[in-house]
């Protein structure tokens with residue numbers, strides 16, 4: 488007869504944290520949010536740490552190069568999706584690794600004979616007020632000058648005038664040669680009181696732009712996740728079908744961490760892949776596995792002492808219908824607590840601490856807090872990041888509101904790439920495990936992440952914790968009744984600022 492577990496599948500929203508003593512010297516900005524990604528003798532000694540406990544999901548609608556850059560700049564890590572040909576995944580990894588913080592490729596360029604009206608259209612569509620003028624209007628053409636929105640007055644000047652009549656010509660532009668350090672480039676901006684510095688090749692072609700605002704942005708975000716060569720860090724998802732070809736290509740491109748992307752990681756195919764990677768690449772590459780929802784699955788994956796971190800979660804994702812379609816999965820809180828308990832025992836017995844990633848189903852900042860309090864070392868999210876400007880999907884207006892498309896990796900749409908890739912067309916998709924949806928657009932990733940992290944730090948201070956390990960150690964959680972969930976929101980009031988009863992926890996709900 489089947490074994491029936493005595494506990495019910497629990498979710499994060501069924502729990503609350505009890506405050507503990509806050510010391511007088513504790514402040515949110517002093518809290519350390521770094522988290523290990525790599526298993527070592529103890530959680531203190533992990534040689535690969537992320538600076539904030541957030542990673543982005545291995546999904547087409549989430550983890551592209553722009554999002555990976557934006558998240559690494561905030562201290563987190565993206566796992567670039569593997570549901571694409573190897574070459575394009577490698578290209579995305581290379582884009583992140585070659586991103587020179589502070590040096591940006593110019594995406595809005597003009598030519599001397601464009602009209603002011605055309606330039607204004609360009610500025611409005613890109614949101615940029617400084618536009619390089621190049622010989623062919625490309626980002627790498629010969630630089631002839633710079634035009635900004637301060638060089639003309641929309642209602643005073645004749646908008647059919649040519650760019651040439653209003654731009655600052657090249658002989659008056661302060662520029663620098665390719666190869667200059669970021670520090671020296673910023674020094675020039677400061678010395679000449681400029682907002683933007685073009686970087687030129689020896690032939691005079693535009694290479695990049697350095698902006699004063701990026702310098703200020705960098706100073707505000709000191710947690711950037713960098714490798715030893717000061718390049719941004721990035722992870723990549725891999726699958727059990729083509730790792731023999733994919734992994735060497737990703738490692739060659741400089742990837743910092745790999746993670747098997749599977750809805751059920753308690754299987755021999757994944758373990759074969761793990762063994763192959765360790766045999767061919769040793770322990771140098773950080774390797775995550777999953778997903779699992781039971782202590783039994785954890786025991787299997789850590790048995791040979793080959794993996795770095797474990798991903799927990801089946802069926803909780805916002806676009807996921809695995810539980811409905813296949814009848815497998817587990818409440819995310821129950822799965823996490825079961826595995827954390829086993830991980831802690833394993834650390835005691837073996838002396839090896841395995842970081843745990845709670846993956847999917849997080850729909851508010853509070854749930855991130857609870858997941859970390861319950862013992863997750865970091866969380867993986869899809870919907871959260873899909874809502875940002877930097878996710879790879881186009882902004883879409885529906886009934887006057889801005890949205891972004893968001894779809895599961897188990898949808899036909901995601902799996903379509905195989906039809907165009909060698910030897911994969913024969914894998915037929917009989918049913919879908921995910922849905923194709925839209926999420927509200929919330930703006931820049933940096934703002935969303937900073938708000939989340941500020942709330943997390945504040946809660947940690949309420950619990951008297953200086954870092955995530957202490958948070959896990961000191962957290963006391965209580966289960967809540969339906970009535971107390973109701974009590975937690977605003978009660979019997981209407982908030983007139985928005986004209987609606989507000990759900991003030993969920994990201995983007997009601998947007």
Ligand code: IMP
Pocket residue numbers: 544545546750778800802803804805806807808809846847848849867868869870871894895896897898920921922
């Ligand atoms: P979210 O943060 O709730 O949107 O969940 C994201 C997570 O859902 C991913 O990291 C995956 O673990 C999982 N996931 C992605 N695509 C699918 C799918 O098509 N079906 C089921 N789960 C999925």
